[in-house]
Amino acid sequence: MPRPIILGVVGDSAAGKTTITRGLVRLLGEDNVTHIAADDYHRYDRQQRAERSITPLDPACNYIDVMEQDLANVRAGRAILKPVYQHKDGTFGPPVYVEPKQFTVVEGLLGYHTEILRKLFDVRVFLAPPEDLRRQWKVQR
Template sequence: MPRPIILGVVGDSAAGKTTLTRGLVRVLGEENVTHVCTDDYHRFDRKQRAERNLTPLHPDCNYVDVIAQHLGHLRAGEPILKPIYTHSDGTFGAPVYVKPARFTVVEGLLGYHTEAMRQVYDVRVFLSPPEELRRAWKVRRDCSRRGYTTDQVLAELDRREADSEAFIRPQERYADIVVRYLPSGDRDQEHLDAELVLRSSLRHPDLSGLVDGDAGITLSERSDEVILRVSGSVEPETAAEIEEAIWERMHFASHLRSERLGEFTIGTDLHRSESLAVIQVLILYHLITAKASLALGGDGTRAPSGIPEAVHT
């Protein structure tokens, strides 16, 4: 069996990592995906962190070397005994035996912190929403799911700010795709603008024929990057054209097509975002083409280290 294709999704707490990956797992099939959260590798529980005045964002609060070791085992097709951190009460549970499936999705705070980690991934995504938006998401999540008060969440965000600036945000430079959700006036979460920074470390599909500023789709170049902007007000038909164009470039995976891309939940209510659907299908494109490369005897679709590629637009 070929080695698994490994996707990394890194970002600060409540940046939208789980929302993004949930739809990808649904399309690829739960049975085909191994999920690993690097936040399970905390060195200290919540009480111990408080005693040491450490935040979970600090590398000293995490077994960074063990994360790199376990990711290397997964890439080699080998199982790991993964620790479990319970967010609801800040304690550790019993470790679980994890075997790599066809795809491995790795998400968390420090997934790109070391070179050894970064070399494992076939696709590296970084989520970088504006801070005011991320803070609002974290307040809502931690108050509704983890039992905190608003004041507690805001105080913890302030306490973490220095570590976020020092250790989390700098990882953006290592991503192949940077995703930024941008609020537009009073639009709700179904209609957030999305800006995708597409870097030349991967060969991205040609989307230039779909650019239509009047319809809410723009494409621009900057150095070795392409910036794709999808308006939150884009019509479903226009977003569907982009998705269709990307699906056509991976016609060998047509069996994976799903109308459920772009879905997310707020509480128990199901919503859909057209910009989220575009982001997810673009990431799927890279996962599927990397898998095809392995099947043909290659080793994925990343550009050779240290050799920049032309941007494909």
């Protein structure tokens, strides 16, 4: 298999990342896409973040280095053991074994935070809807 094409969908909370990502997966074909959520690389669960008064927007709240390593491995065609963050209860589940497919779509808050991360993407999309619209979407969730 040729090297996977890595696409990034990054933006603030409620910017439309998941909606765009779902559309990309549908368009490219679920069997052809590896989906990686940057939220899976949170360092702390929801309770620990509250105790520390820190949000996932803070790079220190995330394992950026592990995300860099995992994306580099996927880009090289190697499988990874990916962490799993569970939004429903704000905790971590067991890691999952992920094999690269033709396309990898990465969505999240800090996907382009470092130069290393930015260089790993073939296509980078940054979503920045008007703030009033983004807040409206967040309230509707």
